[in-house]
Amino acid sequence: MTPSLPEVFPSAERRDLTALDRCDSCGARAWVRAVLPASELLFCAHHASRHIETLSSVALFVQDDREIMDS
Numbered sequence: 001m002t003p004s005l006p007e008v009f010p011s012a013e014r015r016d017l018t019a020l021d022r023c024d025s026c027g028a029r030a031w032v033r034a035v036l037p038a039s040e041l042l043f044c045a046h047h048a049s050r051h052i053e054t055l056s057s058v059a060l061f062v063q064d065d066r067e068i069m070d071s
């Protein structure tokens with residue numbers, strides 16, 4: 001059986017983003033998390049919408065919490 005993605009890359013799984021998670025581009029609060037084979041990137045809503053297409057094509061896993069931003 002093929003191992004699931006989180007078994008190979010433990011970070012490729014949803015985790016709660018907190019106020020301590022900041023956008024790698026501007027330092028605002030991060031709402032999107034992209035897990036890459038060797039690293040992890042965090043983006044605020046603004047930078048996520050700018051990069052989401054590229055991210056989706058290169059990342060192993062993209063967590064998009066923008067819809068819960070206001071909750």
Ligand SMILES: [Zn+2]
Nearest residue numbers: 023026044047
């Ligand atoms: Zn940003």
